[in-house]
Amino acid sequence: MFKNLALALTAVIALTSCTKKPSTDGTATSSNANEILVGEYGSMTGSEATFGISTHEGIQLAFKQINNTGGINGKLLKLISLDNQGKPEEAATAVQKLITQNKVVAVLGEVASSRSLAAAPIAQQYKIPMVSPSSTNPKVTEVGDYIFRVCFIDPFQGTVMAKFAAENLKAKKVAIMTDVKSDYSVGLAKFFKEKFEDLGGKVVSEQSYASQDIDFKAQLTAIKAAKPDAIFIPGYYTEVGLISRQAKGLGIKAALLGGDGWDSSKLFEIGKEAIVGGYFSNHYTTESKDKKVQEFISAYKDAYNKVPDGLAAMGYDAAMVLVDAMKRAKEPTPEAIRDQLATTKDFIAVTGKITIDEKRNATKPAVVVQVKGQDKYGYVTTINP
Amino acid sequence: MEEFIQHLINGLSLGSIYALIALGYTMVYGILQLINFAHSDVYMMGAFIGLYSSRFLGIQEKPGLLSFISVLFISMVGCSIVGFLIERLAYRPLRGAPKLNALITAIGVSLFLQYSGQIVFGATPQSFPNILEDADLLALGGVHLTLFDVTIFMTTLSLMLILRYIINSTKLGKAMRAVSYNGQWASLMGIPVNKIISMTFIIGSALAAAGGILVGMKYPKIEPLMGTMIGLKAFVAAVLGGIGNISGAVLGAMIMGIAEEFVVGYGASTYRDALAFGILILILLFRPAGILGKLNVEKV
Amino acid sequence: MDFLFNEYILSMIVYCGVNIILAVSLNLVNGFTGQFSIGHAGFMAIGAYLSAYLGMNFHTPFILNTILGGLASAAAGYAVGLPSLRLKGDYLAIVTLGFGEIIRVVLLNIDAVGGARGMYGIPKDGGFFWTYGWAVATIFIISQLMRSTHGRAFLAVREDEIAAEAMGINTTKYKVRAFVISSFFAGIAGALFAHYLCYLNPSSFGFMKSIDVVVMVVLGGMGSITGSVIAACIITLLPEALRPLQEITKIDFRMVIYSLTLIILMLTRPKGLFGNLELSDLWKKYVKRHS
Numbered sequence: 001m002f003k004n005l006a007l008a009l010t011a012v013i014a015l016t017s018c019t020k021k022p023s024t025d026g027t028a029t030s031s032n033a034n035e036i037l038v039g040e041y042g043s044m045t046g047s048e049a050t051f052g053i054s055t056h057e058g059i060q061l062a063f064k065q066i067n068n069t070g071g072i073n074g075k076l077l078k079l080i081s082l083d084n085q086g087k088p089e090e091a092a093t094a095v096q097k098l099i100t101q102n103k104v105v106a107v108l109g110e111v112a113s114s115r116s117l118a119a120a121p122i123a124q125q126y127k128i129p130m131v132s133p134s135s136t137n138p139k140v141t142e143v144g145d146y147i148f149r150v151c152f153i154d155p156f157q158g159t160v161m162a163k164f165a166a167e168n169l170k171a172k173k174v175a176i177m178t179d180v181k182s183d184y185s186v187g188l189a190k191f192f193k194e195k196f197e198d199l200g201g202k203v204v205s206e207q208s209y210a211s212q213d214i215d216f217k218a219q220l221t222a223i224k225a226a227k228p229d230a231i232f233i234p235g236y237y238t239e240v241g242l243i244s245r246q247a248k249g250l251g252i253k254a255a256l257l258g259g260d261g262w263d264s265s266k267l268f269e270i271g272k273e274a275i276v277g278g279y280f281s282n283h284y285t286t287e288s289k290d291k292k293v294q295e296f297i298s299a300y301k302d303a304y305n306k307v308p309d310g311l312a313a314m315g316y317d318a319a320m321v322l323v324d325a326m327k328r329a330k331e332p333t334p335e336a337i338r339d340q341l342a343t344t345k346d347f348i349a350v351t352g353k354i355t356i357d358e359k360r361n362a363t364k365p366a367v368v369v370q371v372k373g374q375d376k377y378g379y380v381t382t383i384n385p
Numbered sequence: 386m387e388e389f390i391q392h393l394i395n396g397l398s399l400g401s402i403y404a405l406i407a408l409g410y411t412m413v414y415g416i417l418q419l420i421n422f423a424h425s426d427v428y429m430m431g432a433f434i435g436l437y438s439s440r441f442l443g444i445q446e447k448p449g450l451l452s453f454i455s456v457l458f459i460s461m462v463g464c465s466i467v468g469f470l471i472e473r474l475a476y477r478p479l480r481g482a483p484k485l486n487a488l489i490t491a492i493g494v495s496l497f498l499q500y501s502g503q504i505v506f507g508a509t510p511q512s513f514p515n516i517l518e519d520a521d522l523l524a525l526g527g528v529h530l531t532l533f534d535v536t537i538f539m540t541t542l543s544l545m546l547i548l549r550y551i552i553n554s555t556k557l558g559k560a561m562r563a564v565s566y567n568g569q570w571a572s573l574m575g576i577p578v579n580k581i582i583s584m585t586f587i588i589g590s591a592l593a594a595a596g597g598i599l600v601g602m603k604y605p606k607i608e609p610l611m612g613t614m615i616g617l618k619a620f621v622a623a624v625l626g627g628i629g630n631i632s633g634a635v636l637g638a639m640i641m642g643i644a645e646e647f648v649v650g651y652g653a654s655t656y657r658d659a660l661a662f663g664i665l666i667l668i669l670l671f672r673p674a675g676i677l678g679k680l681n682v683e684k685v
Numbered sequence: 686m687d688f689l690f691n692e693y694i695l696s697m698i699v700y701c702g703v704n705i706i707l708a709v710s711l712n713l714v715n716g717f718t719g720q721f722s723i724g725h726a727g728f729m730a731i732g733a734y735l736s737a738y739l740g741m742n743f744h745t746p747f748i749l750n751t752i753l754g755g756l757a758s759a760a761a762g763y764a765v766g767l768p769s770l771r772l773k774g775d776y777l778a779i780v781t782l783g784f785g786e787i788i789r790v791v792l793l794n795i796d797a798v799g800g801a802r803g804m805y806g807i808p809k810d811g812g813f814f815w816t817y818g819w820a821v822a823t824i825f826i827i828s829q830l831m832r833s834t835h836g837r838a839f840l841a842v843r844e845d846e847i848a849a850e851a852m853g854i855n856t857t858k859y860k861v862r863a864f865v866i867s868s869f870f871a872g873i874a875g876a877l878f879a880h881y882l883c884y885l886n887p888s889s890f891g892f893m894k895s896i897d898v899v900v901m902v903v904l905g906g907m908g909s910i911t912g913s914v915i916a917a918c919i920i921t922l923l924p925e926a927l928r929p930l931q932e933i934t935k936i937d938f939r940m941v942i943y944s945l946t947l948i949i950l951m952l953t954r955p956k957g958l959f960g961n962l963e964l965s966d967l968w969k970k971y972v973k974r975h976s
Binding site: 082096100143187 | 886
Binding site for chain 2: 715721768769771772774775776778779780782783784786787790791793794892896899900903904907936937938940941943944945947948951952955
């Protein structure tokens with residue numbers, strides 16, 4: 001029996017020594033004068049892996065491009081990506097590790113506001129700038145003056161679609177279908193409802209689902225009975241494709257509306273004809289003649305052999321905004337980078353012209369596009385903040 | 386009224402999907418008293434084998450009965466092999482060990498399939514090929530009944546009848562019941578216990594594969610973690626009906642499907658997942674062995 | 686000494702402490718009393734949310750929040766345990782799992798605690814000394830309890846319920862007692878977790894968290910407190926220890942390795958690392974052998 005104890009003890013010692021090791025590695029690499037270390041944390045595995053991986057690919061592409069063109073003031077960028085399995089506590093641990101062990105100068109992440117909210121206080125505590133690609137909850141950047149984002153916030157995007165439904169579609173009655181597990185979806189639905197009712201419309205049915213559900217017929221049958229003109233579904237493409245199919249199967253003819261979570265090739269692949277004609281707000285349109293957008297799409301296709309989705313574009317932009325701030329900073333220190341991030345103005349990004357406001361949020365116009373087919377989106381209108 | 390009928394149809398169609406998966410859980414539990422957590426991941430494997438085999442055969446966009454049957458067949462065979470291997474490598478060495486060990490191993494196998502699936506198949510959801518065309522069979526007023534609803538319902542019912550036949554009226558079934566009653570005695574009677582248990586897993590996994598393909602057709606979005614929630618609910622359905630009882634699994638699943646549908650349709654859609662467990666707890670408190678289950682009174 | 690001052694290492698050590706409390710307390714139900722609960726995360730969530738809510742809105746002292754959180758979990762444990770502990774084995778497991786999930790879904794729907802967005806801005810408190818203070822208290826109380834009449838009754842229930850009943854032990858009463866004590870410590874662990882992370886989200890308390898704790902108990906050995914402590918450390922540290930591998934391979938193999946380790950350990954050491962022995966038992970054996 002004593003052998004077992006010894007075995008267990010050695011295992012524990014081996015484990016702790018393993019965790020100790022990277023600290024020396026981390027300091028060794030950060031002392032390398034020709035490299036700037038940037039950390040990334042995201043959901044690379046787990047139920048939200050698809051979002052984390054897309055974002056990661058966008059960030060990777062941006063870093064590769066910068067390093068291929070000589071890096072930042074002669075220094076190359078090194079990205080350290082850590083997985084958080086989609087768990088808030090792991091996100092906090094990952095950022096803790098990036099900052100205290102790997103000694104990064106800036107952190108990129110997270111997609112979900114819940115995980116950004118768990119990690120942001122740590123970045124703020126150590127005064128390391130954090131740029132979130134797509135955490136849309138207003139609270140995220142309120143954590144402190146080191147937290148930034150490059151995406152829309154919920155109140156803006158919710159009101160964009162409410163305005164669009166009321167003014168462009170002339171909808172009087174809408175139904176809302178929310179993903180209760182996603183703070184993004186809950187936030188968008190809340191602001192949509194407020195604005196739409198302000199504009200004189202009526203929300204006739206409010207239904208909800210949980211991400212990873214596959215059957216939505218119960219909610220849709222109830223919505224059908226309420227006879228709405230449009231259905232607002234502020235979820236992610238992973239569920240919206242199935243929702244649209246089932247809505248069609250039940251003979252629902254109301255227009256489907258959504259937010260930037262819809263932006264992915266998978267939306268049409270899963271939804272097929274059922275999703276054609278749906279409208280969603282987005283940062284850009286693939287139809288855009290803008291050189292920046294077209295270059296990004298072709299570079300992404302070359303690198304990963306697929307069309308980028310919205311989250312990949314956001315990841316790319318978050319990295320590029322950070323790089324731009326680093327270039328303008330005299331020294332790549334966290335303070336200098338933060339100061340430059342705060343003064344970002346009219347930065348031409350893939351997802352539009354980004355200006356960071358005093359609340360460290362990005363302000364940029366939203367476009368409303370209509371789904372036309374596989375990776376085909378028709379431009380409908382632009383709505384300014 | 387129209388809405389009510391539609392809800393009823395939806396509920397039955399959802400219930401038959403739970404039933405398809407619940408059958409596999411209940412069978413393995415009936416024989417081995419093991420909650421085979423990996424069952425829902427074998428179901429996921431079934432869907433992915435369907436996807437890759439249809440790509441390989443080049444019939445992704447050629448809907449028809451022949452495509453459907455060939456994909457279903459390949460996937461059932463593939464999953465039987467997976468199920469056999471899982472039993473042989475992970476569960477058999479633990480035959481004599483406490484139940485909890487087998488359970489933890491099952492969880493380990495389940496996690497292994499899920500996460501290696503995320504690496505091999507990719508975490509992004511994929512669309513399932515169109516191997517059978519869906520159509521409205523009935524569109525009376527506002528009520529829609531589709532071909533898939535009927536197909537899934539009929540498949541579930543016929544699989545249930547086949548399973549009941551196998552278990553109640555064949556030699557294999559007799560052996561299975563003997564093993565379930567007492568493994569050691571069965572072995573003394575000359576029943577090859579290991580072979581019978583392997584067969585149980587092979588049949589159970591083939592059922593999971595059928596579930597994976599049918600769900601893939603109806604809800605054409607498949608991903609490595611697709612089994613977790615549906616598996617949990619199917620398992621709850623099996624317990625609800627009386628675990629180990631084939632008809633009970635189908636009955637429990639139908640009750641779950643319809644109850645979920647009506648609660649979501651007429652009220653609190655946010656509490657959908659809590660509801661499944663709420664029903665379960667209530668039933669277990671009043672009928673601890675499930676609706677059709679027989680309670681074994683413990684004797685000294 | 687760098688290792689002591691590194692916040693990352695410190696946070697890992699604190700999480701180890703939280704998991705030690707969870708594993709040791711669950712061991713009381715699963716290991717010593719022989720019942721099978723897989724809803725521990727639900728009780729942890731109740732303690733965590735209540736304590737965080739009190740700390741944020743009423744600025745009550747930390748120690749009070751923790752204890753109130755623990756008491757709330759204990760009350761929930763009583764409410765859950767009284768009706769469901771009549772059930773046995775897998776049925777009990779499923780009912781506890783169900784309660785765990787229901788608690789999570791309910792939290793997801795309460796806007797006052799943030800719902801899906803989660804609860805943020807929880808006052809930072811606790812840390813190393815609080816966590817290990819509680820961990821030591823948990824270990825001490827449970828090991829003392831096991832030496833008392835109560836402990837013998839718990840073991841009797843595990844070994845043979847009918848015989849225990851025949852000896853005049855009210856089995857239901859003792860099962861519920863074990864369950865309530867275990868829930869109390871789960872609530873404490875939750876409170877410590879909440880105030881250390883400063884952020885709560887229902888997704889942290891899902892089915893997988895409960896399973897993690899069960900794995901700790903089984904891996905360490907059912908009925909061995911030493912085993913639970915060591916297994917809790919291993920399960921907490923293993924995924925972190927494998928991080929450097931992820932940095933090298935760029936693919937996250939952590940969960941694959943974790944699950945394989947789990948299977949292999951169960952196959953090679955079916956009784957867990959320690960069986961039902963404690964460190965002191967091993968020491969006595971060692972002394973006996975060498976004297």
